[in-house]
Amino acid sequence: MSVPLLAGLSIVPDHPDPRQCAELADRIRQWGRELGFAELRIGPARVPEADRRHLDAWLERGSHGDMQWMADRAALRHDPDALVPGVQRIISVRMDYFPPRTRRPAAQLADPEGAYVSRYALGRDYHKLLRKRLTELGRRIEAEAPHGYRAFTDSAPVLEKALAQQAGLGWIGKHTNLLARGTGSWFFLGELFTDLPLPLDPGPAEDHCGSCRACLDVCPTQAFRGPHDLDARRCISYLTIELKGSIPEDLRPLIGNRIYGCDDCQLVCPWNRFAEVAAEPDFIARHGLDSASLVELFGWDEASFLEHTTGMAIRRIGHEQWLRNLAVALGNGPATDAAREALAARAGHPSALVREHVAWARARLDERAAGRLAEPPAIPVKALTRAPVDPAARPASPPASKDGTAGEPEDPTTGS
Known part of the structure; x- marks a missing residue:
């Protein structure tokens, strides 16, 4: 049985014509650029055995914490065909998300009265945007070559970083984020599963982390057991987003002013x-959340929280967790009158979770005011400088490589 393809051509799934498949793949890359994807790669519909073993060992150690859904659906993560029967190729895409025109991350982290929100969450919820664009990509392909497809972005049991690495989109860094040579890690991933036998892009991508361990050493909570081994139970992103209950007391002081996620391991990555900053306007920071104060955000009632986080990823944690996180951050900050008054106003909150963290924060500020607790430690601002700059401030072309050719950056992990 043949499937119509491009201008009356046909493709036989068992015996595909390489020229026709290559023509379609080129069109797919073109559509990807038109839809705002910084890069698109076509990879095999399989997860390497090493990645499957790594996931199993990570789950066995309990590193997923309370994210039981990761263990419950591990079999589907192992096998893309079990998730989408008949899948032949996985189209992996990336979209840059670092918002333009925002306060520098290091400056916000260094402000003990400021609230730090992970850069990916400052704008529109990426799940909605990427899924919509991927679905449109699937429809464009379908108009030329009818196929079965499903779009995913961090919302299904998909080992997307392993699949992206297989497709040559980048390599998994020691901080467990995907890194792309000449691009870094400030991007989202998405996948389009298809039953078309498209030609594969060269892969997997080579690892270029070398001996660098900056991301491992900078982690405020020392959540890394070693390279590629993150204990989510100590990760600030997990503690402020995925954990629904009480944050362990020994980890609260280490969270600092980070109220939703953490970027330190990316900020320090060479x-x-x-x-690059995001070209997508939907990722521009909303409601001044890139430079907001802790007291200001702690003052939001539930209606204000819902209003200000409409269409944003932040909304998923709910108002109760929002207040919990802010209470911890206030407890880690200076004992100002504004902070103490804000906490006192929430002391009788209906939520036991909020009351617990408010009480902890008030006790911390009392100790700090009495001189029994040191001031918050200084953030290593100089180290946390690996953030994009606006295109106007960048050189017109990439830096020259070691052999003098333009367009390929030198390996920054070598110290050259």
Whole structure:
């Protein structure tokens, strides 16, 4: 049985014509650029055995914490065909997300009265945007070559970083984020599963982390057991987003002013010196959340929280967790009158979770005011500088490589 393809051509799934498949693949890349994807690669519909073993060992150690859904659906993560029967190729895409025109991350982290929100969450919820664009990509392909497809972006049991690495989109860094040479890691991933036998792009991508361990050493909670081994139970992103209950007391002081996620391992990564700001306007920071104060955000009632986070990823944690996180951050900050008054106003909150963290924060500020607790530690601002700059401030072309050719950046992990 043949499937119509491009201008009356046909493709026989068992015996595909390489020229026709290559023509379609080129069109797919063109559509990807038109839809705002910074890069698109076509990879095999399989997860390497090493990645399957790594996931199983990670789950066995309990590193997923309370994210039981990761263990429950591990079999589907192992096998893309079990998730989408008949899948032959996985189209992996990336979209840059670092928002333009925002306060520098290091400056916000260094402000003990400021609230730090992970850069990916400052704009529109990426799940909605990427899924919509991927679905449109699937429809464009379908108009030329009818096929079965499903779009995913961090919303299904898909080992997307392993699949992206297989497709040559980048390599998994020691901080467990995907890194792309000449691009860094400030991007989202998405996948389009298809039953078309498209030609594969060269892969997997080579690892370029070398001996660098900056991301492992900078982690505020020391959540890394070693390279590629993140204990989610100590990760600030997990503690402020995925954990629904009480944050362990020994970890609260280490969270600092980070109220939703953490970017330190990316901010310190040498490869992010090559990162780009997002071209997508939906990722522009909303409601001044890139430079907001802790007291201001702690004052939001539930209606204000819902209003200000409409269409944003932040909304998923709910108002109760929002207040919990802010209470911890206030407890880690200076004992100002504004902070103490804000906490006192929430002391009788209906939520036991909020009351617990407010009480902890008030006790911390009392100790700090009495001189029994040191001031918050200084953030290593100089180290946390690997953030993108606006295109106007960047050179017209990439830096020259070691052999003098333009367009390929030198390996920043070598110290050259």
